[in-house]
Amino acid sequence: MPITTTRRRLLAGSAAALALPAFARAQGAVKPRLTAISQWSAGSDGAAITALGKKFEEKGGVWQHSPVPGFTTEMMNKLRAQIMAGDPPACSQLKGPEIAAWSKIAPTVDLDAVVAAAGYEKVIAPDLAKLHKPGGKWIALPLQIYSTNMLFLSKRAMDKAKADKIPVTWAEFNDLAEKMKAGGVPYPIANGGTRPDDGQKFEAALAGISPTAYRAALMNLDKKALEGPETKAAFVQVRKIADWMDPNVGAQHFSTNLKRFVDGDMGMMIMGGWAQGVLRNAGFKFEDFIIAPGPSDNSKPVFLLNADAFIFWQRKEPDLQAGQTLMAQLVMDPAIQTMYSQITGSIPVRTDVDLSGEGWSDGQRRTAAALKDAIASNQAVLSLAHNMAQENGMTAAIIDVITEYVKNKTIKPEQAVTRLAEAVEGAR
Amino acid sequence: MRDRAFAPSRMLIYLVVLAIAAAWLAPLAVVVLNSLRSNEEIAQASMIGWPKQWAWSNYAVAWSGFCVAETCAGLRPYMLNSALVTIPATILSTLLGAIAGYAVSLWRFRGDNWIYGIVTLGLFLPQQMRLLPWTIVLRDIGLINTLTGLVLIHTIQGLSFTTLFCRNYYVAIPHELISAARIDGAGFFRIFWRIILPLSAPILIVTVIWQFTHIWNEFLYGVTFTTGQQQPVTAALIALSAAIADIPQHGVQSAAVIIAALPTLLIYLLGGRYFVRGLTAGAVK
Numbered sequence: 001m002p003i004t005t006t007r008r009r010l011l012a013g014s015a016a017a018l019a020l021p022a023f024a025r026a027q028g029a030v031k032p033r034l035t036a037i038s039q040w041s042a043g044s045d046g047a048a049i050t051a052l053g054k055k056f057e058e059k060g061g062v063w064q065h066s067p068v069p070g071f072t073t074e075m076m077n078k079l080r081a082q083i084m085a086g087d088p089p090a091c092s093q094l095k096g097p098e099i100a101a102w103s104k105i106a107p108t109v110d111l112d113a114v115v116a117a118a119g120y121e122k123v124i125a126p127d128l129a130k131l132h133k134p135g136g137k138w139i140a141l142p143l144q145i146y147s148t149n150m151l152f153l154s155k156r157a158m159d160k161a162k163a164d165k166i167p168v169t170w171a172e173f174n175d176l177a178e179k180m181k182a183g184g185v186p187y188p189i190a191n192g193g194t195r196p197d198d199g200q201k202f203e204a205a206l207a208g209i210s211p212t213a214y215r216a217a218l219m220n221l222d223k224k225a226l227e228g229p230e231t232k233a234a235f236v237q238v239r240k241i242a243d244w245m246d247p248n249v250g251a252q253h254f255s256t257n258l259k260r261f262v263d264g265d266m267g268m269m270i271m272g273g274w275a276q277g278v279l280r281n282a283g284f285k286f287e288d289f290i291i292a293p294g295p296s297d298n299s300k301p302v303f304l305l306n307a308d309a310f311i312f313w314q315r316k317e318p319d320l321q322a323g324q325t326l327m328a329q330l331v332m333d334p335a336i337q338t339m340y341s342q343i344t345g346s347i348p349v350r351t352d353v354d355l356s357g358e359g360w361s362d363g364q365r366r367t368a369a370a371l372k373d374a375i376a377s378n379q380a381v382l383s384l385a386h387n388m389a390q391e392n393g394m395t396a397a398i399i400d401v402i403t404e405y406v407k408n409k410t411i412k413p414e415q416a417v418t419r420l421a422e423a424v425e426g427a428r
Numbered sequence: 429m430r431d432r433a434f435a436p437s438r439m440l441i442y443l444v445v446l447a448i449a450a451a452w453l454a455p456l457a458v459v460v461l462n463s464l465r466s467n468e469e470i471a472q473a474s475m476i477g478w479p480k481q482w483a484w485s486n487y488a489v490a491w492s493g494f495c496v497a498e499t500c501a502g503l504r505p506y507m508l509n510s511a512l513v514t515i516p517a518t519i520l521s522t523l524l525g526a527i528a529g530y531a532v533s534l535w536r537f538r539g540d541n542w543i544y545g546i547v548t549l550g551l552f553l554p555q556q557m558r559l560l561p562w563t564i565v566l567r568d569i570g571l572i573n574t575l576t577g578l579v580l581i582h583t584i585q586g587l588s589f590t591t592l593f594c595r596n597y598y599v600a601i602p603h604e605l606i607s608a609a610r611i612d613g614a615g616f617f618r619i620f621w622r623i624i625l626p627l628s629a630p631i632l633i634v635t636v637i638w639q640f641t642h643i644w645n646e647f648l649y650g651v652t653f654t655t656g657q658q659q660p661v662t663a664a665l666i667a668l669s670a671a672i673a674d675i676p677q678h679g680v681q682s683a684a685v686i687i688a689a690l691p692t693l694l695i696y697l698l699g700g701r702y703f704v705r706g707l708t709a710g711a712v713k
Binding site: 038040041043044045046047049050053063064065066068069070074077078081084085086087254258277278281282 | 467
């Protein structure tokens with residue numbers, strides 16, 4: 001087949017000629033390449049990481065993303081296998097205190113220079129910054145933020161309660177729930193039955209009662225705070241919430257209740273900001289619900305932070321190193337954070353991004369404003385239920401106590417406090 | 429006869445059996461119905477309901493449409509990956525198990541019970557416990573992130589089951605058969621091939637069903653020891669269900685679950701009638 005060969009050669013030759021300018025530009029530097037693993041594969045999470053990859057490629061990089069579908073455990077197994085095989089990904093999704101824990105098993109990249117160049121540290125929440133520089137050096141970068149304690153109000157349930165004021169404190173929240181109940185809303189609180197659901201109610205309660213106590217008890221595991229009056233008050237509040245919700249949730253996803261919530265058969269939902277995207281994707285309208293920061297007894301917004309991040313693993317290959325630098329720059333870039341959050345419904349990590357423009361929802365604007373205010377009043381804390389405050393084992397021990405307390409109404413708040421302190425002691 | 433079939437006690441038994449069957453099949457019915465309802469319809473109504481409009485498109489999306497991050501090819505490529513792992517691993521583990529079972533049951537040698545015991549010990553090791561050892565093995569032989577590596581894992585791990593099954597089946601075979609064949613000059617493999625294998629159809633079908641189902645449905649090793657587009661179908665199924673900011677895609681998920689279950693269902697339908705027969709063979713002597 002002499003003709004084909006010639007044609008092929010011709011093609012190859014012309015392709016090479018076309019690529020020449022690119023080669024010339026890249027002279028002296030390698031083409032940045034990034035191997036990444038994340039659990040983001042489906043829906044808007046998958047779409048967002050794909051869009052990030054496109055940007056990486058636009059900057060001349062080679063994007064090699066391997067999604068590890070499933071939950072955190074699967075991704076950790078994969079990561080451990082890759083590290084043991086001597087082939088860690090150049091960067092991988094990881095969040096919360098797990099960053100510090102995992103950074104001990106394999107060498108990470110020192111990102112201090114590139115973070116300083118971007119001036120990133122000044123524009124993000126201090127508690128969040130700390131998580132990503134466990135040994136004093138930046139080794140991981142947060143990418144997007146969700147608040148886990150946003151308050152969603154059903155318009156129809158509000159109508160039934162003849163109420164129009166958004167509750168700010170827990171007392172107002174309880175008032176509204178009573179009014180809803182009296183107005184014919186069978187379950188003033190909508191809740192799911194998955195692992196984080198009950199934990200989220202408890203952290204919202206404690207942080208809303210006292211962010212200082214929250215920090216001491218759930219972030220620093222201070223024994224006195226764990227057994228303190230605020231923790232007990234939080235359990236009292238959670239019992240109220242438990243009495244107002246439909247006990248028949250089983251292990252259901254909170255979204256199973258959305259229809260009843262919008263119809264006004266359930267009144268309020270304390271859920272992460274992501275629920276907004278879920279409501280929208282389920283075909284409900286913005287007019288059906290209101291989003292506000294979760295209750296806070298000192299009236300200033302309390303923000304329970306849940307932030308996704310990337311950790312960077314040391315590699316010797318120059319192209320991977322170049323890829324890591326490019327990736328770090330992209331992750332910190334306000335334009336990239338805007339693009340990412342607009343796809344997933346989260347908010348940017350940077351507090352200096354302007355959300356007034358098109359592409360943002362009111363819920364996102366309110367969330368971002370809440371974050372800014374919360375940082376200013378030192379009330380931005382790390383979420384327990386979403387693995388930001390403690391490592392997995394500790395989180396699981398605490399959530400077990402909370403879930404049992406929610407389901408078993410014979411446990412008294414003071415007993416719950418003791419159980420909580422014991423569970424923490426046991427898991428230490 | 430007719431009277432007895434309609435006796436009250438009979439009717440009661442039928443009723444109870446029907447009720448149990450209905451409870452057993454209810455989840456399947458929900459999945460089948462949801463596979464024909466659009467995601468929006470499910471979200472706006474409830475998980476359980478009759479389709480308002482038949483959403484056949486769920487099957488098209490599940491088969492070749494939905495995206496796992498950058499790859500939007502539906503289940504199709506992942507089904508192929510699973511087949512490429514499951515078929516060789518099933519055949520190899522069944523054959524090796526048959527030979528091993530034959531050796532420990534009909535060729536008694538010193539320590540044969542010990543060997544049999546150690547092989548079946550694998551049944552009691554939890555999957556997670558074996559994850560790290562396998563990581564090291566695959567790393568050292570250079571098979572990490574390959575489908576061949578998965579075939580190796582499932583072949584070796586399958587040996588515990590297949591050896592157990594085949595050994596229990598072969599102990600019921602009269603030893604005289606072997607002795608007669610040996611007098612005629614047949615060796616280990618000739619006896620296996622000519623005498624044992626033709627007798628083994630029921631137990632081989634059982635082990636094939638067992639192995640096929642387990643390997644096809646396996647997720648942990650499948651997702652840990654592959655990368656990107658080599659992942660098995662279970663990984664693609666999980667990818668469909670693990671969105672955070674999206675309404676769960678119940679419609680497409682249901683369709684995908686049904687498609688992904690078809691190969692194992694098919695194997696059961698073809699070999700199912702042997703299943704109980706083979707399992708209980710040799711149990712009562």
